[in-house]
Amino acid sequence: MGFADLSIAELAEDYQLNRESVLLLCEHLGIxxxxxxxxxxxxxxKRIILASKPPTTSQSAD
Structure with missing residues (x-):
């Protein structure tokens, strides 16, 4: 498994996330x-980024 060369703190800053919430996500996801x-x-x-995004809703055209 390769490393992203990105720390938890850097990921939080780059994606404008609270550092503590990223640490909690790590705990929750078993990282x-x-x-x-x-x-x-x-x-x-990638798992942290995807888990931190709000779910998208798809609307189908009728």
Missing amino acids: PHQDAHSLLSLEDA
């Missing part, structure tokens, strides 16, 4: 970390 300076794998960074 191993020590602190906000822990580097994330590419897959874990």
